Amino acid sequence: MSSALRISEAASIGLHTVLLLAQEGQQFLSARDMARTMGVSEAHLSKVLQRLVRAGIAESARGPHGGFRLAAGAEALSLLAVYEAIDGPLRPLPCLLGRPMCDGKSCILGGLLASVNEQIRDQLASVRLSQFLARASGEAQ
Amino acid sequence: MSSALRISEAASIGLHTVLLLAQEGQQFLSARDMARTMGVSEAHLSKVLQRLVRAGIAESARGPHGGFRLAAGAEALSLLAVYEAIDGPLRPLPCLLGRPMCDGKSCILGGLLASVNEQIRDQLASVRLSQFLARASGEAQ
DNA sequence: TGCATTCAGGTATTACGGTACTGCAATTCG
DNA sequence: CGAATTGCAGTACCGTAATACCTGAATGCA
Numbered sequence: 003m004s005s006a007l008r009i010s011e012a013a014s015i016g017l018h019t020v021l022l023l024a025q026e027g028q029q030f031l032s033a034r035d036m037a038r039t040m041g042v043s044e045a046h047l048s049k050v051l052q053r054l055v056r057a058g059i060a061e062s063a064r065g066p067h068g069g070f071r072l073a074a075g076a077e078a079l080s081l082l083a084v085y086e087a088i089d090g091p092l093r094p095l096p097c098l099l100g101r102p103m104c105d106g107k108s109c110i111l112g113g114l115l116a117s118v119n120e121q122i123r124d125q126l127a128s129v130r131l132s133q134f135l136a137r138a139s140g141e142a143q
Numbered sequence: 144m145s146s147a148l149r150i151s152e153a154a155s156i157g158l159h160t161v162l163l164l165a166q167e168g169q170q171f172l173s174a175r176d177m178a179r180t181m182g183v184s185e186a187h188l189s190k191v192l193q194r195l196v197r198a199g200i201a202e203s204a205r206g207p208h209g210g211f212r213l214a215a216g217a218e219a220l221s222l223l224a225v226y227e228a229i230d231g232p233l234r235p236l237p238c239l240l241g242r243p244m245c246d247g248k249s250c251i252l253g254g255l256l257a258s259v260n261e262q263i264r265d266q267l268a269s270v271r272l273s274q275f276l277a278r279a280s281g282e283a284q
Numbered sequence: 285t286g287c288a289t290t291c292a293g294g295t296a297t298t299a300c301g302g303t304a305c306t307g308c309a310a311t312t313c314g
Numbered sequence: 315c316g317a318a319t320t321g322c323a324g325t326a327c328c329g330t331a332a333t334a335c336c337t338g339a340a341t342g343c344a
Contacts, residue, residue: 008149009256010332011332011333012332012333032289032290032291033290033291034290043333043334043335045333045334045335045336046332046333046334048291048292049292049293049333049334051291052291052292052293055291055292062290062291062292063290063291063341063342064289064290064291064292064339064340064341064342065288065289065290065291065340065341065342065343066288066289066290066341066342066343067289067290067342067343068289068290068291068341068342069290069291070291081255114222114266114267114270115150117266118262118263118266121259121262122259125255125258125259126255129255151301152301152302153301153302173320173321173322174321174322175321184302184303184304186302186303186304186305187301187302187303189322189323190302190303190323190324192322192323193322193323193324196322196323203321203322203323204310204321204322205308205309205310205311205320205321205322205323206309206310206311206312206319206320206321206322207310207311207312207319207320207321208311208312208320208321209310209311209320209321209322210321210322211322285344286343286344287342287343287344288341288342288343288344289340289341289342289343290339290340290341290342291338291339291340291341292337292338292339292340293336293337293338293339294335294336294337294338295334295335295336295337296333296334296335296336297332297333297334297335298331298332298333298334299330299331299332299333300329300330300331300332301328301329301330301331302327302328302329302330303326303327303328303329304325304326304327304328305324305325305326305327306323306324306325306326307322307323307324307325308321308322308323308324309320309321309322309323310319310320310321310322311318311319311320311321312317312318312319312320313316313317313318313319314315314316314317314318
């Protein structure tokens, strides 16, 4: 009974994390530091970071002075790619389960929800990580 | 890891139910019939119907030949009102929990998600139940 | 070579949504 | 007028999924 069209907290953390990493450039950031910066639990963040690494969006280094940074070429990625790396692919959202009622003709809700979904997709896809890149060398955006 | 921007099944059922009721006009529809029509569980539908009644969107009649129908004046309502009666108010969606990071300046994600949310709101608010009203007296739409 | 640091994976816990059950009111028929 | 049937209303249970925790493995430095 609580909320609305929900985006998972994990996805939110992931998006913010990627932004942080982009701002840091080649520098490594530890999970602990990022957790403090964002004010989220380090445990939860770690899990999200694992997803990003496995998806090839970030890369990790262990040991002292280790941490995470954006993988090479990740600047070209969109926020949509990041989102899908965490929460899985963005579903087509076919209406509901409505075979019996909404299959034949185009259900009003189906059309409506589909268009909303398209808009979300477009918005996420239109933003690239390169917009937030702050080069360590000093070259501003 | 499963889905995406999610709309609850309860909300979907509620929206469809209201459409069904609108098409039926003054006639009462039993929960069982509607459940069959939509292909959803009667128990779950009942819960949704309770919400609609308490919100003043639908009205119920007990006993034989009872059921549910749209409340007087409900034709003027929008799909947004129906949605909020079921899933609660549509949150402003402030970003995530991001006080520490996103409070001061406008967070990029906050702005993005907020605009998406606005679009959803507008879409839902632009559709009125009267569009689906089929008068029992015979006057076509 | 040993120790401190940090990531990696698996495991428990909590919260939410969905489901099922039981109770109450109204109507209709005998 | 009374009883049984019909159908809504509220409550309680259960399963799933998201979140928080905990232990282990690997790396780099002294």
